[in-house]
Amino acid sequence: MNTSFEVFGLSTGIIHSGDSVADRAADAADMQCGGILEGDILVFAETAVATAEGNIIDLSTIIPSPRAEELGRKYQMDPCTAEVVLRESDSIVGGIPGFLLCMKAGTLLPNAGVDASNAPTGCVTPLPKNPDQSALAIKALIERRYGVKVGVIIADSRTHAMRLGCSGVAIGCAGITAVIDDRGRNDLFGRKLEVTKRAVADNIVSAAELVMGEADECTPAAIIRGIGLPIGDQVGIDSIAADECLFMGVLRNRSPE
Numbered sequence: 200m201n202t203s204f205e206v207f208g209l210s211t212g213i214i215h216s217g218d219s220v221a222d223r224a225a226d227a228a229d230m231q232c233g234g235i236l237e238g239d240i241l242v243f244a245e246t247a248v249a250t251a252e253g254n255i256i257d258l259s260t261i262i263p264s265p266r267a268e269e270l271g272r273k274y275q276m277d278p279c280t281a282e283v284v285l286r287e288s289d290s291i292v293g294g295i296p297g298f299l300l301c302m303k304a305g306t307l308l309p310n311a312g313v314d315a316s317n318a319p320t321g322c323v324t325p326l327p328k329n330p331d332q333s334a335l336a337i338k339a340l341i342e343r344r345y346g347v348k349v350g351v352i353i354a355d356s357r358t359h360a361m362r363l364g365c366s367g368v369a370i371g372c373a374g375i376t377a378v379i380d381d382r383g384r385n386d387l388f389g390r391k392l393e394v395t396k397r398a399v400a401d402n403i404v405s406a407a408e409l410v411m412g413e414a415d416e417c418t419p420a421a422i423i424r425g426i427g428l429p430i431g432d433q434v435g436i437d438s439i440a441a442d443e444c445l446f447m448g449v450l451r452n453r454s455p456e
Contacts, residue, residue, distance in 0.1 A: 200399075201427035207232040208410035209420040216253045221340035224420040232422060235341055238430060240350040240423040242407035245370060246317045247419035248333050248353055249324045256283055257322050274299060280313065280323060287311035287325050308357060312370075317419075327353060330371025331434050338373045348430040350374035354404040354411075367404030369436055375400065375428050378437045399428070400436065 209227040214220060220243055228235050235241070249255070263271065263278035267285055271278035274294040281299065285291070288301035288311040301311040303326075312326035327333045330353040338351040353371030358364070369377060377400035407421035 201425055204423060204425040204427075206406055206410050207422040207424065208407075208418040209422065210418045211247075211420060212417050214247045214250050214419060216250060216255060218251045219340065220247055220251045220420065221337045221344075225341060225344055227420070228422060232424075235345050235347065235349060235422065236424065237347040238349070238424075238427070239347070240352065240375060240403060240426060240428065241337070241341065242352045242354050242367075242404055242411070242421045242423065243334075243337065244317075244411060244419040245312070245326055245330065245353050245355045246314055246324050248330070248337075249327045250318070252327055252333065254327060255318060255322050255324050258283070259321060270294070270299060280310075280315070283323055283325065284310045284313050287313055306370075308355075312355060326355065326370060331373065331436070332371075334371040334373035335434055348374070350428065350430055352400050352404055352407075354407065356408065367401065367406075367408040369398075369400035369404050372400050372436050373434045374430050374432070376431075376433055377401075377435065 207228070209224050209231060211220075211223040211227050214223065224241060224243070225235060258277070258279040261279040261282050263282040264285070267282035268278045270276065270285070270291070271281045274281075275296040276299070284299050284301065288299070288303050290302045292300045292302060292307065294300055298309045299311070300307065300309060303311045313323050314325075315323045318324045334351040334353050338349060341347075341349050341351070351373045352369045352375075354367050355370045356365040357368045359366065378398055403423050403426070407423060411418050411421050
């Protein structure tokens, strides 16, 4: 992996349902950074991908269940939003005012990834239905257009325990190894690393989000160029079981909501 690289934000304008985020990002890259090159890694905001795939929910069409009404009262949430979160979640672990803490596809995250930011008025966007397959499909379109090999990451923003603010995480990945295992390597003093694994895809997303923004920038994609990661056929994000997670340890004995 190279020690220096470039990051380019791709301004695409507003993405609508049915748009090709691959083509919109490629058009932006042609104008802004000389196109897409061999070895580039493209990062796409999950809201843009979900919107393009038509995964938008109009809250006026949602009838909240009694459980959603109850959670809405308890956590000061719109019950229709709570209903969408319930449908998107595997289980509800707890919450704070405005947010439910959910388990979804082996990941702990607020509101199951359901987001009203950058969604049409009165709507919310859940996460893409299959982020890995979304990344793989975008990768195929980009590679066909340019005749190069690239990596693609679908990104989300998350809070972290006891930290203020959001940083990026990868929720879908194609073409690169998402986590690099450094166990067995020596540290500066010759001790072998026993548990260290580098969350490469997450770190790439965090770098990309410095230029993508979270508000009205209309920059839902970015290119990481020159990082030197090998590009292959890998698909997927590595995760761990809840009983292996440090932060979930304090919740093990709690009953789901």
